[in-house]
Amino acid sequence: MSEYLLLLVGTILVNNFVLVQFLGLCPFMGTSKKIETAAGLAVATTFVLTISSVLSYATYALLLKPFHLEYLNTLSFILVIAVTVQFTEMVLHKTSPVLYRVLGIYLPLITTNCIVLGVALLNVRQAHPTFINALLTGVGSGLGFALVLVLFAAMRERIHVADVPKAFRGSAIAMVTAGLMSLSFMGFAGLVKF
Amino acid sequence: MSTFFAIFIAIAAVVLLALLAGGILGFAAEKFKVDSDPIVEQLDALLPQTQCGQCGHPGCRPYAEAIANGEAINHCVPGGQDTINKIADLLGVEPLPLDSEYGVEAEVKKVAYIREEDCIGCTKCIQACPVDAILGAAKHTHTVIVSECTGCDLCVEPCPVDCIDMIPLPVTRQTWHWQAPQGVGSTPVRSAKLIPTQQIG
Numbered sequence: 001m002s003e004y005l006l007l008l009v010g011t012i013l014v015n016n017f018v019l020v021q022f023l024g025l026c027p028f029m030g031t032s033k034k035i036e037t038a039a040g041l042a043v044a045t046t047f048v049l050t051i052s053s054v055l056s057y058a059t060y061a062l063l064l065k066p067f068h069l070e071y072l073n074t075l076s077f078i079l080v081i082a083v084t085v086q087f088t089e090m091v092l093h094k095t096s097p098v099l100y101r102v103l104g105i106y107l108p109l110i111t112t113n114c115i116v117l118g119v120a121l122l123n124v125r126q127a128h129p130t131f132i133n134a135l136l137t138g139v140g141s142g143l144g145f146a147l148v149l150v151l152f153a154a155m156r157e158r159i160h161v162a163d164v165p166k167a168f169r170g171s172a173i174a175m176v177t178a179g180l181m182s183l184s185f186m187g188f189a190g191l192v193k194f
Numbered sequence: 195m196s197t198f199f200a201i202f203i204a205i206a207a208v209v210l211l212a213l214l215a216g217g218i219l220g221f222a223a224e225k226f227k228v229d230s231d232p233i234v235e236q237l238d239a240l241l242p243q244t245q246c247g248q249c250g251h252p253g254c255r256p257y258a259e260a261i262a263n264g265e266a267i268n269h270c271v272p273g274g275q276d277t278i279n280k281i282a283d284l285l286g287v288e289p290l291p292l293d294s295e296y297g298v299e300a301e302v303k304k305v306a307y308i309r310e311e312d313c314i315g316c317t318k319c320i321q322a323c324p325v326d327a328i329l330g331a332a333k334h335t336h337t338v339i340v341s342e343c344t345g346c347d348l349c350v351e352p353c354p355v356d357c358i359d360m361i362p363l364p365v366t367r368q369t370w371h372w373q374a375p376q377g378v379g380s381t382p383v384r385s386a387k388l389i390p391t392q393q394i395g
Contacts, residue, residue: 036286059211067203076211083215087222094226097233101262102286 004136009191011140017115018148019178019185024115028149029174031106033160038153040099041106044088045149046142048110049119052077052084053138056120057131070124077120085111115141152181233285234258240280244272245324246346248297253324266290271297272346304360305343306350310335312357319349319358 017023024045031041056077064072089107093100100107110116119141123134155177164173237258244254249269251257261267267281268290275292282289292299308319308328315333320326327343330336340363350358 034286063207063211067207069204069207072204072208076208079211079215083218086219090219090222090226093228097228098236098284098286101233 004132007133007136008140008143011137012144012147013185013188014191016144016148016185016188017118017141018145019182020188021118022182023118024113024145027106027109027113028145028152029171029178031103032149032153032156032174035150035153035157037102038149039146040096041103041110042146042149044092044103044107045110045113045115046139046146048081048084048088049116049142049145050135050138051088052081052116053119053123053134053141054131055084056080057123057129057134060124060129061131073121073124074117077117081116081120082111115145148181148185152178155181234262236284237261237281240273240277240284241270242273242277242344244344244346246272246344246348247324248272248346248348250296261285266293268293269296271299272344274299303363304345304347305340305363306338306345306347307359307361308336308338309357309359310337312355314355316354318352318354322349322352324348 011017015021018025018028027041027045032038059076059080060070060073064070064076085108088110089100092103092107119137123129123137126133156174159173159177168176234255235258238255241254241258245252247253248271249257249260251260257265257270261281267285267287268278270277271292275289278292279289306319306328313330313335315330315335317330317332317336319336320328320330324346325342325344327339328336328349329339345360345363347360350360
């Protein structure tokens, strides 16, 4: 049990995909201007990550591994991810049109979010990949992404009304903030001893 | 032979995966079908329904559809800043000031008034009126139904004898309301000036 907890904490904080492994930076910078948008994308990405992580593991375990087709990993995972994202987009369009409009282009761009493919590939690259590991890695990395995205959006909203020197306004201060956040997340490195 | 077999297996696996994916998406497309963009309904409800066409669209609903497709939100003159703020709130975008290219927001609500001694009964204003608020027939004087007029002033332009005036709506017990004190309860206009430059707290 405790190893699953460690896995979850590990993916959310210690090996945070955005701030420690530097994956998925495009939506991190792109959708963090408003906290509502950020929260919406965070939820959508977490959902997609969980589903696609599980589905791509299932594809690997049920289809690719028995037939020794591991060289098709990337291709089939991209297919699975694209389907998951498209499905999420359809559901969101039906259930929450405002969020669908606000997210706009970033919703289909979840497909190209490196975290999604990264998690799917890292799952099957472990020594003994299991279903529960894949599920927890998917959930954990999604929650980690959601956490830093919402935190970062909240900070950017505050910075927007702060008196920032002219040369640093806009993207510059956002980059500096992201860098400092990343630095602070490095502090989690000693939290879990593997 | 075994190479051919391996290639066949690989192709079969990918085809199977693609078929599964296509099946799921096809099912979802049918199940989660969106008949009309629901955001258009919400936008249409916010617009003033004057159907005046000052935004360049034939009515409020076409403009609502245009906004949903990415047109600027500040083209509705009768709605004014109030409507722009509400639309911005709904769509989660920054409110803009009214685009002066389309018109200037009236300080007070105005209605059209036809000076009947000058009217020649040409019916041109009747054709121009988007809400059928002008009553009259050919060679008879026309008049404006005050309660129907939205003050869009589309009838002023076509009148050949310039007998239509836009007059402020007379204040009655139904239309009078308290003057809101400055800054309290009045619609805040967000502009660069109002964004605080120093963080408080």
